[in-house]
Amino acid sequence: MKKKDNKLVMWYKNKKPYSSYILFGIILSVLPILVELKALKYSYLTTIASILIYSIVGLGLNILLGYSGLISLGTAGFMGLGTYLSAYLTADLNLPFELALLISIAVPILVGILTGLVSLRIEGFYLAIATLAISEIFRKVFVEFEVVTNGFSGKKADYPTLLGFIELGRNGTFILIVAILVVIMIITYNLINSYTGRAFLTMRGSESAAKAMGINIYKYRLLSFAITVAYAGLGGVLYMHFVKYTYPDTWTLLLSLNILAAIVIGGIRSIPGTILGSFVVFGVPDLILKRLPIIGQFDGLAYIFNGVLIVLVVLFYPTGLIHVKEKFKRKNTKLQKEEGSYSE
Amino acid sequence: MSNETVKSKDLVLKIEDLSIAFGGLKAVDSLSFEIKEKEIFGLIGPNGAGKTTVFNCITQFYKPDQGKVLFKGNNGEIENLVGQKTHEIISKGLVRTFQNIELIKELSVIDNLLIGSHIEFKASVLSQLLRLPKARKEEEVLRKKAEEILKYMDLYDIKDQLVGGQPYGILKRIELARTLMCNPKLIILDEPAAGLNEAETIALIEKVRDIRDRYNCSILLVEHDMKFVSDLCDRVCAISFGKFLAIGTPEEIQNNEKVQIAYLGKEEDYA
Numbered sequence: 262m263k264k265k266d267n268k269l270v271m272w273y274k275n276k277k278p279y280s281s282y283i284l285f286g287i288i289l290s291v292l293p294i295l296v297e298l299k300a301l302k303y304s305y306l307t308t309i310a311s312i313l314i315y316s317i318v319g320l321g322l323n324i325l326l327g328y329s330g331l332i333s334l335g336t337a338g339f340m341g342l343g344t345y346l347s348a349y350l351t352a353d354l355n356l357p358f359e360l361a362l363l364i365s366i367a368v369p370i371l372v373g374i375l376t377g378l379v380s381l382r383i384e385g386f387y388l389a390i391a392t393l394a395i396s397e398i399f400r401k402v403f404v405e406f407e408v409v410t411n412g413f414s415g416k417k418a419d420y421p422t423l424l425g426f427i428e429l430g431r432n433g434t435f436i437l438i439v440a441i442l443v444v445i446m447i448i449t450y451n452l453i454n455s456y457t458g459r460a461f462l463t464m465r466g467s468e469s470a471a472k473a474m475g476i477n478i479y480k481y482r483l484l485s486f487a488i489t490v491a492y493a494g495l496g497g498v499l500y501m502h503f504v505k506y507t508y509p510d511t512w513t514l515l516l517s518l519n520i521l522a523a524i525v526i527g528g529i530r531s532i533p534g535t536i537l538g539s540f541v542v543f544g545v546p547d548l549i550l551k552r553l554p555i556i557g558q559f560d561g562l563a564y565i566f567n568g569v570l571i572v573l574v575v576l577f578y579p580t581g582l583i584h585v586k587e588k589f590k591r592k593n594t595k596l597q598k599e600e601g602s603y604s605e
Numbered sequence: 606m607s608n609e610t611v612k613s614k615d616l617v618l619k620i621e622d623l624s625i626a627f628g629g630l631k632a633v634d635s636l637s638f639e640i641k642e643k644e645i646f647g648l649i650g651p652n653g654a655g656k657t658t659v660f661n662c663i664t665q666f667y668k669p670d671q672g673k674v675l676f677k678g679n680n681g682e683i684e685n686l687v688g689q690k691t692h693e694i695i696s697k698g699l700v701r702t703f704q705n706i707e708l709i710k711e712l713s714v715i716d717n718l719l720i721g722s723h724i725e726f727k728a729s730v731l732s733q734l735l736r737l738p739k740a741r742k743e744e745e746v747l748r749k750k751a752e753e754i755l756k757y758m759d760l761y762d763i764k765d766q767l768v769g770g771q772p773y774g775i776l777k778r779i780e781l782a783r784t785l786m787c788n789p790k791l792i793i794l795d796e797p798a799a800g801l802n803e804a805e806t807i808a809l810i811e812k813v814r815d816i817r818d819r820y821n822c823s824i825l826l827v828e829h830d831m832k833f834v835s836d837l838c839d840r841v842c843a844i845s846f847g848k849f850l851a852i853g854t855p856e857e858i859q860n861n862e863k864v865q866i867a868y869l870g871k872e873e874d875y876a
Contacts, residue, residue, distance in 0.1 A: 448734040455733035455740060456719065456726040463709050463720050470707035473664065475695040475724040475787075484730065530711070 278532075279447055286443035289313070293432035308547045310435050310503050313442050314496050316539040319523050320449050320532065321492025326521070327530035328453060329485040330465030332389040335376075336520050338396020339369045339490050341403060341512030343497020348418040348507060349409050358421040358502070366494040373490030374483060381482045388486065396517065403509035415508035418501050434503050441499065445492065446532050452488070453530075461485050519543070522567050526574050528581025537583050542567055615642045616677065617791055617823045618663070623672035625662055632658045634847040635672070640791070645817060645824045647838035649831075649858070651868055655847040656827040657704060660793055663825075664701050665691045679790055696724050698790030702780045702797065710769030714760060714779055717768050718751040721786030751786060757819075758782040758812075774805050781812075785820060792816070794826040798833045806830065810837045835859065843867070
């Protein structure tokens with residue numbers, strides 16, 4: 262903090278967190294090797310992959326909730342839309358994976374913008390109601406529109422084939438998910454530190470200031486919702502091609518709420534926080550709780566765990582678990598408040 | 606758009622017959638006044654006179670029921686602001702502060718200033734996501750500009766601190782600094798001296814004059830501190846219950862009988 266800082270220290274302080282994101286990605290990429298070496302169970306890998314996919318979706322929702330101050334309850338619906346589109350396009354129409362990916366993101370964005378056009382004109386919380394309705398409509402469509410969706414039987418798809426000839430297996434797809442997560446972390450960081458990110462935060466903090474400073478609130482609300490929906494669509498595509506199976510009842514309000522819980526528990530307006538939150542909400546029940554003796558047998562244990570955790574976090578760490586460490590540090594060494602702790 | 610011309614060449618803002626009512630209450634009642642270029646103009650009146658409502662009508666936070674708000678913007682053209690969108694007003698060169706400071710407490714001081722130049726950012730969303738050279742360059746240029754304004758406003762030392770938790774006087778200064786980011790032609794200040802101590806008020810008077818000269822702009826302000834108003838303003842307009850009372854130099858206004866009655870009541874009232 263003092264003037265003694267030399268160039269190296271300054272560089273470290275000013276550097277973007279890209280390198281830590283990439284390091285995180287590299288560490289995760291080692292996991293499939295561990296599975297091959299039998300050091301890690303295959304089921305763990307599946308759970309971790311779904312944590313990473315929900316992290317991507319959660320990062321999108323964090324932009325909407327943490328920055329723009331809007332709530333969407335239809336995250337799961339848009340994710341489901343992504344899965345079905347991608348499955349239909351690759352398995353039934355034999356389109357290349359890349360094209361299916363683009364379409365499966367573009368269509369949710371279009372639907373999202375239409376939803377937003379109607380609901381964002383009025384007060385912000387109408388978006389929550391509209392998205393809740395639209396995701397229920399999606400679920401009904403997944404059930405009824407059997408020609409494309411196979412109804413209750415669910416829909417299958419394969420691991421992705423990149424560029425038409427690189428056929429990915431289970432491990433390859435896992436690494437693809439990791440790579441996409443790292444890219445998403447980086448562009449999310451860029452976005453929230455750009456003028457668009459500041460505009461989002463301004464409309465959440467003070468609508469009057471936003472208007473007076475020339476921020477078109479309607480436009481920026483639409484934009485942030487479109488980004489959220491795009492992340493959800495992307496998450497859906499990755500889910501489809503890793504789990505290889507989609508089923509209408511996966512995409513319920515409960516999943517939307519779980520993703521919301523992940524953000525609140527992990528850390529609102531925090532990229533590592535979102536990932537930590539996804540791990541806690543989607544990982545801990547599967548990886549730890551279920552394996553506990555006796556109490557692991559209870560059916561609703563995950564819900565109780567998440568519920569209690571939300572209450573505790575909101576009470577004691579309203580900015581999320583990611584800030585627990587800082588809070589301890591501050592208490593013990595009375596460090597001055599670090600700048601910008603919310604944005605990384 | 607109006608073909609109406611502002612007669613005198615050096616006018617920057619002309620309010621004509623402005624009225625707005627909330628239900629049965631006429632908050633502003635056919636008010637007219639004009640502000641010249643490089644003028645510091647004060648709007649005074651007892652509590653509830655409708656001063657802030659006038660500001661909100663000028664900046665289109667409220668849509669006036671009748672009247673015109675003619676403004677000569679940065680491009681030299683005269684436009685009627687009535688009917689334009691609230692967020693379009695700043696791009697004409699008209700910027701405001703708020704009575705209850707409206708800053709974003711999760712952002713640093715310098716980032717709050719950058720919000721003030723939102724309209725000058727042009728990079729596309731894609732360019733921002735990928736931090737393409739265009740977005741980076743733009744950010745760098747405007748950040749430099751913000752740093753200069755922070756130096757000018759003696760806020761440079763705290764530029765990277767969060768706004769949340771700063772003392773009141775500093776917040777007022779940050780908000781004033783934010784208005785300078787958009788090359789303003791007219792700055793509207795809503796009670797800039799409220800809550801400041803005497804030394805801070807004197808410093809603010811100097812600063813506002815200096816801003817006028819440095820940025821070549823006009824200033825319209827509402828303030829209850831009469832000493833502040835008479836020391837700083839070139840001309841003052843007094844209103845009461847939304848109606849025009851008098852206009853003139855601070856001395857003329859202080860000696861105006863109508864103004865005295867509005868503030869203090871008629872002598873007979875106490876008889």
